[in-house]
Amino acid sequence: GEDVEQSLFLSVREGDSSVINCTYTDSSSTYLYWYKQEPGAGLQLLTYIFSNMDMKQDQRLTVLLNKKDKHLSLRIADTQTGDSAIYFCAETAVDKLIFGTGTRLQVFP
């Protein structure tokens, strides 16, 4: 069945790069998404990548897609304390999205 997996925690030092990884199962997904959730709030769409692309860059964010391995990653350059949040990846599944369990990113000084 459909399943999206992420590691639960990531801790980085301020100014370093963060890499959050995700594996998905549905090879027919047309888009893959990254969302950010701050404490007590809803999810905010960060970026997305079309399935025929390998990479997408948007300011400090870089998304890499390896379709063969069904692996998606989000790289945040120059990570700041304001980047501390939970990050969800999601794949499309016909009429809905399937979300991963989320990765909690903690940034320390």
Add this chain to the structure above:
Amino acid sequence: DGGITQSPKYLFRKEGQNVTLSCEQNLNHDAMYWYRQDPGQGLRLIYYSQIVNDFQKGDIAEGYSVSREKKESFPLTVTSAQKNPTAFYLCASSIEGGQPQHFGDGTRLSIL
């Protein structure tokens, strides 16, 4: 500004009561969704609707009910049959199914 509004932000329920969570959007989106989020867990889909007067069960629909009488509104009722309703509830909408979803700020439901 266009967006999704969930109300109330905090809600308390007594044992045996039904409660209704509101979700309104002015984005002119056809599809709307309800998710439940428990501490340390991801999002679980409760119900979704792709068009007015139609909705489908998600992965954890038992103990919940919805209606979609208007395009802008998708209220969720947590019934007394839901034995563990304490959670954070998120509503989302998208232009159509499978497209990027836009989320409200959530309602936190607690049992008194």
